[in-house]
Amino acid sequence: MSDDLYAVVGNPISHSKSPKIHSLFASQTGEAVDYTAIQAPLDGFSETVAEFFARGGKGLNVTVPFKEQAWGLADRRTARAEKAGAANTLYQDEGGKLVADNTDGQGLVSDLTDNHGLSLAGKHxxxxxxxxxxxxxxxxxxxxGPARLVIANRTLARAEALVALFADEAGTTELSACGFEQPAEPFDLIINGTSASLQGDLPPLAPAVISARTVVYxxxxxxTTTTFNQWALDQGACQAIDGLGMLVEQAAESFKVWRGVSPATAAVIDRLRE
Known part of the structure; x- marks a missing residue:
């Protein structure tokens, strides 16, 4: 019996670690998975998805720049994908309807809490x-359940829009928005969700956001150490974590969505670090 087909779709895609990650998951769990990478034309994402499922594909991961398109293409979205406005995981339900999910947030939280032992409850x-x-x-x-969550962005209106969108999920968390320059007090955890590090750039933050107890992600x-993490360590941050663990954890969550099996991630993260 042939293995079930899965793939990651993006443009460009040759750099993707997803095929290696999922092949390690498959060998570890004994699941019959054949996972490849597909570079879709920038103007041909929907056709690529349709063709993949037409030839019997079971599930797709979606990366830059197609996550919003994947969300829009779906017949049905999970609650976490609906709110995210983007999808990184696609599959077909029993009726052949295309379902969109987003495992990125779970991947980030799993990396912070499971791999690095950090509790986010009550944190700033x-x-x-x-x-x-x-x-x-x-x-x-x-x-x-953090005590406070501040979204800082170059364009304040975009950060304020996210505060409005997620206000119903904030619970007891104090949720607010500001520009990059505004925060002037230390935080327990700072998460860099900009791509500035890849260009060697930094958001214009005050060094005061870092203290000896600050963890940055x-x-x-x-x-090597990302530009942002190196800056934070230079300001005295106690720990700096990059996104490789998040990459593996979001992949593990996708694997679980598709196969109903949770692979162990620690050994896979170690392999990728080698």
């Missing part, structure tokens, strides 16, 4: 950026 958290990456993780972060990852 600063999130940098107000784009799709941040929108996708706010719900799961708020579900952890860059959703980007690189072979």
């Amino acid at each position: 958290i600063l999130v940098l950026g107000a784009g799709g990456a941040v929108r996708g993780v706010l719900g799961p972060i708020l579900a952890q 860059d959703m980007m990852y690189a072979a």
